[in-house]
Amino acid sequence: MGKLALAAKITHVPSIYLSELPGPRLGTRQDAIDGHKEIGRRCRELGVDTIVVFDTHWLVNANYHVNCAPHFKGLYTSNELPHFISNLAYEFPGNPALGQLLAKVCSEHGVETLAHPATTLAPEYGTLVPMRYMNEDQHFKVISVSALCQVHYLNDSARLGWAMRRAVEEHYDGTVAFFASGSLSHRFAQNGLAPEYAHKIWSPLLERLDRDVIRMWQGGEWPAFCEMLPEYASKGHGEGFMHDTAMLLGALGWSEYTGRAEILTPYFGASGTGQLNAVFPVLPVQGRAIPAAQASSATGYRAFPRL
Numbered sequence: 001m002g003k004l005a006l007a008a009k010i011t012h013v014p015s016i017y018l019s020e021l022p023g024p025r026l027g028t029r030q031d032a033i034d035g036h037k038e039i040g041r042r043c044r045e046l047g048v049d050t051i052v053v054f055d056t057h058w059l060v061n062a063n064y065h066v067n068c069a070p071h072f073k074g075l076y077t078s079n080e081l082p083h084f085i086s087n088l089a090y091e092f093p094g095n096p097a098l099g100q101l102l103a104k105v106c107s108e109h110g111v112e113t114l115a116h117p118a119t120t121l122a123p124e125y126g127t128l129v130p131m132r133y134m135n136e137d138q139h140f141k142v143i144s145v146s147a148l149c150q151v152h153y154l155n156d157s158a159r160l161g162w163a164m165r166r167a168v169e170e171h172y173d174g175t176v177a178f179f180a181s182g183s184l185s186h187r188f189a190q191n192g193l194a195p196e197y198a199h200k201i202w203s204p205l206l207e208r209l210d211r212d213v214i215r216m217w218q219g220g221e222w223p224a225f226c227e228m229l230p231e232y233a234s235k236g237h238g239e240g241f242m243h244d245t246a247m248l249l250g251a252l253g254w255s256e257y258t259g260r261a262e263i264l265t266p267y268f269g270a271s272g273t274g275q276l277n278a279v280f281p282v283l284p285v286q287g288r289a290i291p292a293a294q295a296s297s298a299t300g301y302r303a304f305p306r307l
Contacts, residue, residue, distance in 0.1 A: 002172035004165050004282050005046040007252055008039055009180045009245065011265065011275040012057070012129040014084035015198070028199070033133050035265030035277030039179075040134030042279070049174045050095045050141040051134070052102070052164065054247045056182035056240030057124035059148040064106065064113040064160055067121055067144040068099020076128055090128050095141040098172055102143070105167035111160045126181040140177075147182065147244040154230055157243040159290040161250030178251050180244035184210040187237040189272035202272035209236050210267065210274040217261035217278065226255040239273070253285040 011032050019029035043051065057080075058065070071093055078085040096117035103115035123131075127144045135142065145164075149157060161178070168176045185206040189197035201207035213232065216225045225232075226249065233242035249257065257280075265277035 001170060002168040003175045004168050004178060004251065005048050005175045006039070006043055006177040007179075007248055007280045007282050008177070009182075009248060009261075009276070009278045009280070010036065010039065010130050011183065011270075011277055012126045012181050013183070013270040013273070013275055014078060014081050014125060014129065015270055016129055017085050017088060017132070025198075031265050031268070032275070032277065036130050036133035038264055039277065039279065040140075043134070043177050044139065046177075047175045048140060048177045050098055050143060051131070051177045051179060052143045052145060053123075053127045053130070054145050054147040054161075054178070054180045054182075054244035055124050055126035056147045056244050057126035058144060058146040059150065060146040061150050064103075064111060064149070064152070064157075065146040066099045066103045066113060066115045067094075067119065067123060068096045068102075068115055068117050069094045069119050069121070070096050070117070072123055072142065074122055076122065076125065078125055085125055085129075088125075088128060088132070090123075090131065092131055092135050092138045093141045095143055098141075098168075098174070098176070099143045101171055102145075102164050102167050105171065106160050106163040109159060109163040109166070111156050111163060113160065130179065130181060145247070147180075147247060148240040149243045152243065154233065154241070154243065154246045155290060157246040158250030158254055161247035161252075162254070162285075162290050164247075165251040165285070178248060180248035182239040182242070182244040183270075184213060184238070184267075184274035184276065185236045186239035186273045194271050197269065197272045200269040200272065201274050206236060206274065207269075214261070214263065214267060214276070214278075217280075218263070220258055220260045222249070222257045223255040248280070250290055252280055253283065254290055256286060257283065259283050
């Protein structure tokens with residue numbers, strides 16, 4: 001019935017917003033803004049009606065959650081970096097019907113997910129920053145999904161992405177985009193060193209690791225990447241433990257995915273972290289679910305079963 005038309009891994013660093021404002025950071029993140037606008041343009045071209053963002057700034061300690069209020073509007077100040085994002089105005093429509101459908105199908109596939117269609121909960125900046133540039137005219141409805149998952153298995157996040165695609169393609173009458181909103185390595189510069197690392201990665205090891213991962217994505221080395229994702233998320237300081245990435249790859253087909261990433265915004269450093277905008281071709285997938293994590297596993301960092 002419905003269609004997943006576009007999938008992407010996107011940056012949301014707050015210095016993107018700072019680069020709009022007069023001052024020393026003016027224009028310094030134009031490449032990221034241009035990447036966001038290009039993704040928004042492609043979504044319009046593909047007929048996307050709703051953008052679903054896997055947001056690594058939405059922290060949850062139980063279950064998976066979908067923020068699908070009918071409308072979002074407000075002023076946002078980051079509690080993490082209030083000197084970077086202060087009083088950012090936002091407004092865009094939500095999609096309660098799709099949000100509830102996504103949660104229902106995920107729960108039916110064994111990943112307990114709760115939809116929140118009547119809530120005062122505001123989206124986090126992992127959603128707000130990219131929507132500022134992709135959705136300036138409120139053309140798209142927006143749904144935010146919790147992806148800073150404190151006590152969750154990466155396996156289940158991959159299965160959540162798989163189930164959400166099933167929900168769209170089998171039960172939704174419309175066209176959707178999925179975005180994993182988060183960095184690659186996410187080791188912030190030590191306190192007091194942030195200005196020095198404004199455009200740098202925290203360590204040569206992390207930069208080398210990130211660049212190797214990007215080459216894997218561009219080369220379509222998905223079985224190898226999926227196998228190493230838990231350790232990459234841990235040792236590479238992955239943002240949100242890289243649950244957003246697991247969700248996105250679950251939707252794309254996990255280790256059986258054969259697409260190759262297109263880099264729209266080249267890899268860049270931001271306060272020590274590694275960032276980019278990358279689009280992944282959406283290809284047909286097999287109808288088999290990703291197996292659940294074993295209950296005996298002590299952490300979410302374990303090898304995934306292949307599809």
